[in-house]
Amino acid sequence: MSEEESRPLPSAPPMAIPEPAGAFQAFDELLKTPQQVALRARQAGSNRPALLLLAGSLVAFAVYGAVAGLFTGGTQILVSALKAPLIVLLSLALCLPSLYIFSALAGAPLSRRPFLHIVAGFAGMLALLLIGLMPISWLFSVSSRSLYFVVWLHALAWIVAAAFGARFLARSLEIREAGKAVFLWLLLFALVSFQVSTWLRPVLWRAPGRPLFESGKMFFLEHLGKIAEMPVPKLEPAAKPAPATKPALPPVPKK
Amino acid sequence: MANLPALLDLLLYRRDRLMDDLAAGRKLARLWTGLVLVLIPCAGLYGIVLGGWHGGMLTLFVAFKLPLVLLVTSALTMLFNFFVGSLLGLSLRFAQVAVLTFFALAVASLLLASLAPVAWFFTLSLPEPSPDARGTHNLLYLLHTFFVGACGLAGSAILWRGLVRIRGTAPNLKKAYFAWVLTFALVGGEVAWALRPFVGSVYRPIEFLRADAFQGNVYEFIFTDIIPYLWRNH
Numbered sequence: 346m347s348e349e350e351s352r353p354l355p356s357a358p359p360m361a362i363p364e365p366a367g368a369f370q371a372f373d374e375l376l377k378t379p380q381q382v383a384l385r386a387r388q389a390g391s392n393r394p395a396l397l398l399l400a401g402s403l404v405a406f407a408v409y410g411a412v413a414g415l416f417t418g419g420t421q422i423l424v425s426a427l428k429a430p431l432i433v434l435l436s437l438a439l440c441l442p443s444l445y446i447f448s449a450l451a452g453a454p455l456s457r458r459p460f461l462h463i464v465a466g467f468a469g470m471l472a473l474l475l476i477g478l479m480p481i482s483w484l485f486s487v488s489s490r491s492l493y494f495v496v497w498l499h500a501l502a503w504i505v506a507a508a509f510g511a512r513f514l515a516r517s518l519e520i521r522e523a524g525k526a527v528f529l530w531l532l533l534f535a536l537v538s539f540q541v542s543t544w545l546r547p548v549l550w551r552a553p554g555r556p557l558f559e560s561g562k563m564f565f566l567e568h569l570g571k572i573a574e575m576p577v578p579k580l581e582p583a584a585k586p587a588p589a590t591k592p593a594l595p596p597v598p599k600k
Numbered sequence: 601m602a603n604l605p606a607l608l609d610l611l612l613y614r615r616d617r618l619m620d621d622l623a624a625g626r627k628l629a630r631l632w633t634g635l636v637l638v639l640i641p642c643a644g645l646y647g648i649v650l651g652g653w654h655g656g657m658l659t660l661f662v663a664f665k666l667p668l669v670l671l672v673t674s675a676l677t678m679l680f681n682f683f684v685g686s687l688l689g690l691s692l693r694f695a696q697v698a699v700l701t702f703f704a705l706a707v708a709s710l711l712l713a714s715l716a717p718v719a720w721f722f723t724l725s726l727p728e729p730s731p732d733a734r735g736t737h738n739l740l741y742l743l744h745t746f747f748v749g750a751c752g753l754a755g756s757a758i759l760w761r762g763l764v765r766i767r768g769t770a771p772n773l774k775k776a777y778f779a780w781v782l783t784f785a786l787v788g789g790e791v792a793w794a795l796r797p798f799v800g801s802v803y804r805p806i807e808f809l810r811a812d813a814f815q816g817n818v819y820e821f822i823f824t825d826i827i828p829y830l831w832r833n834h
Binding site for chain 1: 612710714715716718721722723735736754758774
């Protein structure tokens with residue numbers, strides 16, 4: 346056994362917590378008794394529950410992305426469904442080293458297994474909240490004309506989901522200083538995810554014939570500024586049938 | 601304690617043991633060497649990212665210069681810190697002050713290294729250097745300053761915990777701590793200014809040191825070239 350694996354972990358549960366049978370049960374447990382996920386992370390056992398949560402989260406992000414893609418409709422539904430999990434995965438990958446170091450320095454040393462389970466729980470919590478907010482996102486995606494409004498709506502949904510994810514993280518780390526470390530890390534994670542979204546743009550709106558990935562490097566605030574400058578399309582007269590996709594917005598000007 | 605994983609383990613998970621050794625004055629030379637061995641690669645890694653916007657030689661220069669800023673600042677402040685500690689009744693040997701200082705710097709460097717992927721991604725996804733990219737330069741400058749400043753503060757917070765553990769009863773502990781941090785910040789600012797560029801100017805060629813590196817200090821620059829113009833139109 347390596348030194349890392351033999352390191353004593355705080356608050357080891359007295360009895361083994363049974364593993365969930367499938368992804369639905371894993372998410373049900375995360376929703377109703379999230380402390381069990383954190384406690385199981387500190388037990389010996391398989392990594393299957395964490396992998397179930399991660400795989401289920403990726404599916405949930407894809408579904409949320411597909412709903413977000415309804416703003417444009419057509420093939421963008423598929424494109425958004427592919428890009429949404431990519432945004433979360435890339436943001437997590439970039440921020441995991443700092444989460445590990447922040448938590449260790451705050452006094453919550455975690456070996457690989459608990460870290461994997463807690464990160465999976467964080468991703469699962471994000472997924473749960475996004476699925477919970479999905480009907481609202483759907484309503485605004487299919488009824489809004491302003492890209493700027495929809496971008497802010499998704500940003501708000503993302504912040505709400507991340508806040509609940511951070512709450513799970515802070516409780517799972519089980520130390521007094523964890524709240525501060527997690528709050529700082531959450532800010533970092535939010536900033537990185539906004540920049541990743543800009544890097545992988547367009548996610549919500551793509552004009553016909555435009556490429557799947559826009560070239561040109563840009564800071565996310567600059568991107569947001571350009572979206573704000575885009576005009577809101579005028580409403581079609583009531584007598585005309587509704588178009589299958591949104592009226593063409595001018596493309597985001599490239600720098 | 602010669603390998604990096606063992607050093608990182610000590611710094612991340614066994615700081616209490618490190619502090620106990622420090623308080624007892626045990627293995628101080630080995631501790632100090634170990635902390636330097638953490639500091640140099642971690643700060644160097646962040647330096648690679650910091651100089652990576654311009655790329656090329658600046659990447660190498662900054663990978664070398666960022667650890668250098670920390671080492672030079674420590675060398676310049678250590679004696680003063682030792683004197684202040686002694687005068688304020690901390691009863692620490694010079695080697696103990698050295699280990700404490702490098703303990704905070706090693707923690708800050710480790711945090712910086714953990715932020716390197718994030719800083720790298722921002723560098724990668726922002727427009728490349730050109731005379732039109734002044735806004736991007738300023739943005740990156742702000743981002744790196746924030747990261748370095750925040751990691752420095754976190755390092756000093758860890759230093760405070762260490763001081764409390766080994767000299768918790770000393771009446772002037774807080775004064776000594778603030779004196780150390782303030783001195784390091786003031787001197788560190790000037791050392792970094794003298795060793796610029798780090799992000800790299802969009803108007804000037806890449807160079808290891810500016811020709812005017814030692815002509816004027818950062819505080820003169822702030823008080824004569826920045827503050828008087830804050831409330832003027834030009």
